[in-house]
Amino acid sequence: MDNNTQPKPLPEKVVRRHAEMIGEILPDFTKLVVEEGRPADAVLNAYLRTHRELGSRDRRFLSQAIFSYFRWYGWTVSKLQLDAPEAVLVGVALDLAELPQSFEFLAGRCQLPFTIEAMGGKGIEENRCILNERFKERQGFEPLELTDLVLPDFASVVDPEKVVPCINEFQARPPTWIRSRTEPETLISALAEQQIEGRIHDQVPTAISLEGGQSLGNALSGKTNQFVVQDIASQCVGLACAPQKGGDWWDCCAGAGGKALHLMDLMEQDGKVLATDVRIPPLKELKKRARRYGIKNIRTQTFNAVNDEPFTKTFDGVLADAPCSGWGTWSRNPDARWRASKRDVMQCASRQLKILNNVKWCVKPGGLLVYAVCTITRPETEEVVMNFLDQHSNFKLAPFTNPITGKQTNGQMQVWPWEAGGDGMFIARFVRDVE
Numbered sequence: 356m357d358n359n360t361q362p363k364p365l366p367e368k369v370v371r372r373h374a375e376m377i378g379e380i381l382p383d384f385t386k387l388v389v390e391e392g393r394p395a396d397a398v399l400n401a402y403l404r405t406h407r408e409l410g411s412r413d414r415r416f417l418s419q420a421i422f423s424y425f426r427w428y429g430w431t432v433s434k435l436q437l438d439a440p441e442a443v444l445v446g447v448a449l450d451l452a453e454l455p456q457s458f459e460f461l462a463g464r465c466q467l468p469f470t471i472e473a474m475g476g477k478g479i480e481e482n483r484c485i486l487n488e489r490f491k492e493r494q495g496f497e498p499l500e501l502t503d504l505v506l507p508d509f510a511s512v513v514d515p516e517k518v519v520p521c522i523n524e525f526q527a528r529p530p531t532w533i534r535s536r537t538e539p540e541t542l543i544s545a546l547a548e549q550q551i552e553g554r555i556h557d558q559v560p561t562a563i564s565l566e567g568g569q570s571l572g573n574a575l576s577g578k579t580n581q582f583v584v585q586d587i588a589s590q591c592v593g594l595a596c597a598p599q600k601g602g603d604w605w606d607c608c609a610g611a612g613g614k615a616l617h618l619m620d621l622m623e624q625d626g627k628v629l630a631t632d633v634r635i636p637p638l639k640e641l642k643k644r645a646r647r648y649g650i651k652n653i654r655t656q657t658f659n660a661v662n663d664e665p666f667t668k669t670f671d672g673v674l675a676d677a678p679c680s681g682w683g684t685w686s687r688n689p690d691a692r693w694r695a696s697k698r699d700v701m702q703c704a705s706r707q708l709k710i711l712n713n714v715k716w717c718v719k720p721g722g723l724l725v726y727a728v729c730t731i732t733r734p735e736t737e738e739v740v741m742n743f744l745d746q747h748s749n750f751k752l753a754p755f756t757n758p759i760t761g762k763q764t765n766g767q768m769q770v771w772p773w774e775a776g777g778d779g780m781f782i783a784r785f786v787r788d789v790e
């Protein structure tokens with residue numbers, strides 16, 4: 356969409372339909388997401404697949420409504436016990452600086468004790484005070500606290516000093532990041548032609564951010580093999596691996612291959628990557644993506660990194676981008692926090708250590724083992740590293756440059772969500788003794 360033109364007003368029957376949809380679908384969505392633990396984007400996509408009659412403005416409306424609803428659910432539903440339409444409305448008002456037409460219409464039908472206005476851009480603390488003031492006469496009212504926006508156990512597994520800044524960060528949608536596979540300026544110019552502002556990161560010249568929600572397919576059509584959508588924190592993992600040209604790497608939890616593709620690009624296609632995962636569908640997707648990007652030397656294979664016998668072959672580097680609690684991605688997936696638990700964190704930590712213990716056999720003497728998780732909990736980050744080092748005296752932390760700050764690490768780094776405006780991510784790099 357051309358950002359300089361005002362969107363055309365929607366016909367009343369459309370905004371009426373939007374308002375009705377909220378009451379119809381939100382109760383089921385809430386059950387599926389909060390009680391049955393299904394990701395909101397998967398639930399929404401499944402709904403859209405069975406409702407082909409919905410067009411792009413309906414999809415935009417639903418996406419905004421649902422993500423704002425889950426982002427502020429801890430205040431609106433858990434604490435204030437608002438019904439779905441009111442909770443959606445307050446959530447959207449907290450997120451946006453201007454209420455879109457369908458939400459204005461919804462406001463006319465809601466039973467709030469005050470006239471709702473857009474509150475986005477004011478800051479969470481100010482908005483918390485405003486809402487406390489507005490709802491204080493409600494029966495059973497308890498003041499809203501920042502910590503209502505995460506689960507009660509949050510502070511017991513995250514560095515206490517980081518609790519407030521993390522919650523602040525989770526309440527806003529981060530930019531979309533792409534990794535440029537060409538001169539980044541080429542992409543910046545192509546985006547500018549579509550009135551989209553792309554910004555190159557100060558320290559990571561291949562990382563470009565754009566405001567979230569832009570359709571890249573249209574803006575960069577014709578250039579789709581020249582960039583990869585990849586969060587800045589995820590790009591840091593490949594940079595920490597720093598594979599040498601001609602290198603032989605194993606990406607043992609490769610998924611759809613965001614990092615495997617990056618490793619090949621960093622080696623300028625001169626090298627090879629074995630990409631394994633316990634699930635077949637993401638590996639098929641990886642193969643498709645590699646073909647689209649013209650990347651040849653990635654071989655895929657299923658492998659259970661916890662239980663399967665490690666290969667007898669050794670590699671220059673092994674990357675374990677391990678399954679984790681995902682708490683670093685809560686700004687992008689605001690619903691995920693409502694099905695999180697400390698128990699899950701502890702189970703993830705135990706599985707992560709098992710993966711490292713299993714795949715370490717495949718690191719060449721003098722080779723690298725890189726551990727990455729998109730989370731911010733201590734049990735899955737520094738404690739996994741401590742336990743691994745305690746158990747394996749032939750591995751040491753291998754210092755590397757923090758790609759975001761340009762400063763030297765001691766071999767491990769936590770990317771906090773506010774540091775780069777992306778996901779939270781932890782990276783540790785070990786080197787195996789030469790013997």
Ligand SMILES: C[S@@+](CC[C@H](N)C(=O)[O-])C[C@H]1O[C@@H](n2cnc3c(N)ncnc32)[C@H](O)[C@@H]1O
Pocket residue numbers: 589607608609610611612613614615631632633634637658659660661662676677678679
């Ligand atoms: C954080 S994701 C990997 C993302 C991927 N590296 C990327 O950059 O796109 C973790 C992956 O680990 C896989 N996984 C989970 N348990 C596993 C296991 N026991 N062995 C191997 N892979 C596993 C999941 O299927 C998931 O694809």
